[in-house]
Amino acid sequence: MRRLARLNSAVGRWPVLPAALAATAWLAAMALSAPAARGQTDGCPPGIAFCVETQRVVLHVTVVDRQDRFVTDLAQSAFAVMEDDRQQSLTYFAQEDVPVSIGLVIDNSGSMREKRRQVNAAALEFVKASNPQDEVFVVNFNDESYIDQDFTSDIDRLQDALQRIDTRGGTALYDATSLSLDHLVEAGNKDYNKRALLIITDGEDTSSRMDLELLVRKLQSSDVTIYGIGLLSEEERRAAKRAERHLRTITRPTGGPAYFPTSFSEVEPLVKRIAADIRNQYIIEYNRPGGKGAGYRRIRIDLKGRAKSNKVRHRPGYYAD
Numbered sequence: 528m529r530r531l532a533r534l535n536s537a538v539g540r541w542p543v544l545p546a547a548l549a550a551t552a553w554l555a556a557m558a559l560s561a562p563a564a565r566g567q568t569d570g571c572p573p574g575i576a577f578c579v580e581t582q583r584v585v586l587h588v589t590v591v592d593r594q595d596r597f598v599t600d601l602a603q604s605a606f607a608v609m610e611d612d613r614q615q616s617l618t619y620f621a622q623e624d625v626p627v628s629i630g631l632v633i634d635n636s637g638s639m640r641e642k643r644r645q646v647n648a649a650a651l652e653f654v655k656a657s658n659p660q661d662e663v664f665v666v667n668f669n670d671e672s673y674i675d676q677d678f679t680s681d682i683d684r685l686q687d688a689l690q691r692i693d694t695r696g697g698t699a700l701y702d703a704t705s706l707s708l709d710h711l712v713e714a715g716n717k718d719y720n721k722r723a724l725l726i727i728t729d730g731e732d733t734s735s736r737m738d739l740e741l742l743v744r745k746l747q748s749s750d751v752t753i754y755g756i757g758l759l760s761e762e763e764r765r766a767a768k769r770a771e772r773h774l775r776t777i778t779r780p781t782g783g784p785a786y787f788p789t790s791f792s793e794v795e796p797l798v799k800r801i802a803a804d805i806r807n808q809y810i811i812e813y814n815r816p817g818g819k820g821a822g823y824r825r826i827r828i829d830l831k832g833r834a835k836s837n838k839v840r841h842r843p844g845y846y847a848d
Contacts (some may be wrong), residue, residue, distance in 0.1 A: 558572065568763045572620055583618070583749055584610070587721060587782065588809040589826060589840045597807040598837050608813060609827040626660035627723055627805055628678065628715035630707045633829035634728035635667040640694040642758060642791075646727055647689040649794045652687055653725065656802035662716055665689060667701035669696035679713065697734035700726070704777060705737045708751055723752045725798070726777070729758040731770035739773060746780045747823065747846040753778045755785035755802045758792065782842035788827040821848050 531710030586608070590598040603620040631650050635643070654663055662678040665688040704726065711722050732739070747755070755774045759767040771787055778785045784804075786797050811828075825844045830837055 530652070534797050538805055543802070547712075550797070560735075582814050582815040584615075584845065585718075585720065586811040586826065586828070586841050587752055589782075589804055589807070590809065590830070590834070590837050591835050595836035597803065598834070599807050601809070601834050605831050606809075606811065607695045607829040607831055608752055608811060609826050609829065610816060612827075612829075615813040615816070616791060617811060617813050619810065621765075622807075622809045624658055625721055625810070626658055626662070626716075626719050627721045628711055628719045629657070629661055629663045629709050629722070629805075630666060630724045631663060631675070631685075632666045632668065632703055632724055634698060634700070634705045636669040636698045636730070636733075637695050641728055642729060643694060645794065646758075647686075649798045650725075650727070651682065651686055651833070652712045652795050653802050654682055656799045658797045658806060664710065664714075664818075666703060666704060666707050666710075668692065668699060669694070670699050670701040671696075672706050676774070678716070695753075698728065698730055698732055698733040700728055700732040701735035701737040701739055701742045701775075704753070705742055705745060708745065708749060708770075711751055712749065721782070721805075721810070724751060724757070725774075725801060726753060726774070727756045727758070728770075729773070730762055731766055731773055743776060744846060745778055746777065747844065748848070749778075749781075750842075750845075751781060752783045752805075752842070753781040754783040754804075757785060757787045758794075758832045759787055759793075760789050771835075780843065782840060805829055819847070822846070 566731070588606075590601060592598050599622050601711075603617060606620070608615045608617060631653070632642075633650065634686075640648070646781070650665075654661075657663075660680065662674075662680055663685055664674060664678045665676040665685060667673050667675050675691050676684050679685065707724055711724065715722055732735060755778045757771055757774045759770055762770060771785075775785045788794050788797060815824075823844055823846050824843060828839050828841055830839055
């Protein structure tokens, strides 16, 4: 077990920073990190994303029919990709089950004590339903975040990490999400062009130093998809509503869904659904339009022809520095 450290820092506790100072430090780091419009190109120095004129925007797109079944046989001609209401010419299109770098981010606060065994079993089912070549790391979090297993495809190691239960303390969800995102981007297999986090939590954030608004801005500048499962059925109604809103606020900017099961019997089917979602996506790329300054870029995908009756889910945009 080791505490999850900040970007490029030695293993240890994430340093305590005043909110304003933390925001300034992160925004400065953003100038040297990779946003959702991926500029990872051959020959870029480590940590530098934008070293050429053209950057790729990579979208992972889920399409389902009216019965919520995955639609995986659409041609490129069925998709019209719009950025700020201007159609883009696609440079890459595929529907393929590719290996993914994934982080399992599991709430280990005191309120999870009676839930962890079932959550662990569901997390293992998620791994088993995923691509066998996926690399997965496990973060257990309460007031602090710990990597209990770094990237591996070994199910036995992942099971051991999930069973390290020490449920206590509060819920620093925003911190855990931010630090897990950093680890995913920095330490994941650079040959894997698809990355995701699965967050399982049972309440609202009580302990983070990271601000939710700042976290959202960070997520808008990454290409990681976040899936969320909120176990909120035992929460007081107002607290549950706040926690639901906040978890959706985390997943929505990344194009991932958030689920809120009312019983544990629903959790295992949900994690299998998430694994299938990841494996059945379309990968769409286009070159980021030039001539614009920093700001948020809105993305919309319209389905054409017979595909119009289907529903499409994807990242709604990205923040370009």
